[in-house]
Amino acid sequence: MQLDSQERDDVLLKRSAKGDERAFTDLYRRHQAAIYRYALRMTGSSWAAEEIVQDVFMMLVREPKKYDPSRGTLGAFLYGVARNRIMKHLERTPRDFSLDESGEPGRETYPQLREQMTPGHWAELRERRDQVRSAVLELPPEFREAVVLCELEEMSYEEAARALECPVGTIRSRLHRGRALLLAKLEMLREVPKRANAGRG
Amino acid sequence: MTCEEFATAELDLGSSGIDAQLEIAAREHLRECPHCAALHENWLSLREDLRVLAVETAEAEASPRIEMRLRQEFRTKHKTVRTHRAALVLGWGLAAAAAVVLGIGWADWYFHKGPSVAKQTQTNPAPNPAGIHNASPVPQANAPAQSESNDVIVASNNYGEFTPLPDSIPTAPEDATVVRVQMQRGALSALGLTVNEEHAADLIQVDLLVGDDGVPQAIRLPQTSTSVSN
Numbered sequence: 001m002q003l004d005s006q007e008r009d010d011v012l013l014k015r016s017a018k019g020d021e022r023a024f025t026d027l028y029r030r031h032q033a034a035i036y037r038y039a040l041r042m043t044g045s046s047w048a049a050e051e052i053v054q055d056v057f058m059m060l061v062r063e064p065k066k067y068d069p070s071r072g073t074l075g076a077f078l079y080g081v082a083r084n085r086i087m088k089h090l091e092r093t094p095r096d097f098s099l100d101e102s103g104e105p106g107r108e109t110y111p112q113l114r115e116q117m118t119p120g121h122w123a124e125l126r127e128r129r130d131q132v133r134s135a136v137l138e139l140p141p142e143f144r145e146a147v148v149l150c151e152l153e154e155m156s157y158e159e160a161a162r163a164l165e166c167p168v169g170t171i172r173s174r175l176h177r178g179r180a181l182l183l184a185k186l187e188m189l190r191e192v193p194k195r196a197n198a199g200r201g
Numbered sequence: 202m203t204c205e206e207f208a209t210a211e212l213d214l215g216s217s218g219i220d221a222q223l224e225i226a227a228r229e230h231l232r233e234c235p236h237c238a239a240l241h242e243n244w245l246s247l248r249e250d251l252r253v254l255a256v257e258t259a260e261a262e263a264s265p266r267i268e269m270r271l272r273q274e275f276r277t278k279h280k281t282v283r284t285h286r287a288a289l290v291l292g293w294g295l296a297a298a299a300a301v302v303l304g305i306g307w308a309d310w311y312f313h314k315g316p317s318v319a320k321q322t323q324t325n326p327a328p329n330p331a332g333i334h335n336a337s338p339v340p341q342a343n344a345p346a347q348s349e350s351n352d353v354i355v356a357s358n359n360y361g362e363f364t365p366l367p368d369s370i371p372t373a374p375e376d377a378t379v380v381r382v383q384m385q386r387g388a389l390s391a392l393g394l395t396v397n398e399e400h401a402a403d404l405i406q407v408d409l410l411v412g413d414d415g416v417p418q419a420i421r422l423p424q425t426s427t428s429v430s431n
Contacts, residue, residue: 050264050267128250136251
């Protein structure tokens with residue numbers, strides 16, 4: 001299945017390089033959402049995420065030969081390009097906490113949940129979600145991308161390692177460290193001694 | 202299992218990638234160590250929060266304007282490439298056509314005009330009855346007789362049997378008028394021709410090809426003039 005997908009990506013990219021707009025559109029629609037989500041979760045800004053998506057695919061339009069099929073899938077290649085753009089963006093704007101998709105007009109997350117929950121529960125959930133979001137965005141980039149890829153994108157360690165072009169062990173250690181930082185930021189660690197004592201009691 | 206070992210194994214706990222024995226040991230450690238159990242509980246809670254965050258943005262995608270912009274860029278890029286290719290092909294096509302035309306022109310000149318001129322220049326020039334020394338390759342008035350005798354193909358030109366005068370601007374023969382005049386051979390020098398002074402006083406008949414502006418452009422010595430001169 002993956003081989004078929006890979007072949008199709010290759011074929012589409014070749015056709016795209018020859019000027020087949022339909023092939024390019026298919027490629028874009030196949031990969032844009034994943035790249036966009038990755039960029040959104042890393043930058044916390046929908047505007048920046050769109051800019052990054054545009055940059056990534058603009059590269060594919062202008063220099064399609066940069067992709068070497070022997071080095072991996074097109075998806076992994078695009079992730080790599082997106083990652084470079086994201087890191088540049090983060091260097092320019094180290095902190096950006098405007099990740100608020102639900103705040104955009106016409107978009108509402110979980111309308112069915114809202115109907116079932118009381119306003120108090122809803123406010124609590126929203127507050128918690130905002131805290132987690134802020135904690136993720138405050139992580140150093142290398143730990144953040146491990147958390148984003150493995151926990152939010154639900155990639156395997158191997159897939160994340162391919163996307164970030166680093167060993168699996170590095171991903172594991174970054175994820176471990178990122179998780180500890182997240183827990184620390186969310187002040188969950190403060191509760192640990194209490195719970196530990198309660199467990200002993 | 203120590204707490205450090207558990208921290209390492211915890212990443213895989215609950216996933217299919219963990220070794221069965223390692224999972225059993227980790228779960229046993231969880232039961233024995235309240236600190237690790239509390240940490241693990243927190244991690245599970247955080248993981249759930251992260252999942253909520255992931256689901257929240259799971260359907261997120263770039264707005265359609267990005268696709269429009271990229272497609273526009275795609276069209277622009279490939280239109281430019283196509284234009285460059287067309288220009289290149291057209292350029293080479295024109296160059297090839299020019300080369301073919303030049304080749305045909307040269308071949309036409311070589312096989313039709315060139316040899317006759319070459320042969321004509323190789324043959325001894327016939328004595329000029331009018332005593333005119335003209336370097337022009339255009340045949341002289343008596344050239345037909347010469348050409349018949351020597352089997353030379355006489356090159357034709359716009360002037361027919363006329364010899365163009367020096368510094369004259371040729372016009373189409375149909376726009377010109379032929380005027381026959383009788384004059385002293387010496388008067389030919391006024392037309393820019395070289396005249397043998399010994400026969401300068403001879404009367405000769407000449408045909409002048411006169412253009413629209415009344416200026417003689419070419420001269421022809423009819424057979425009768427030969428007799429006059431002789």
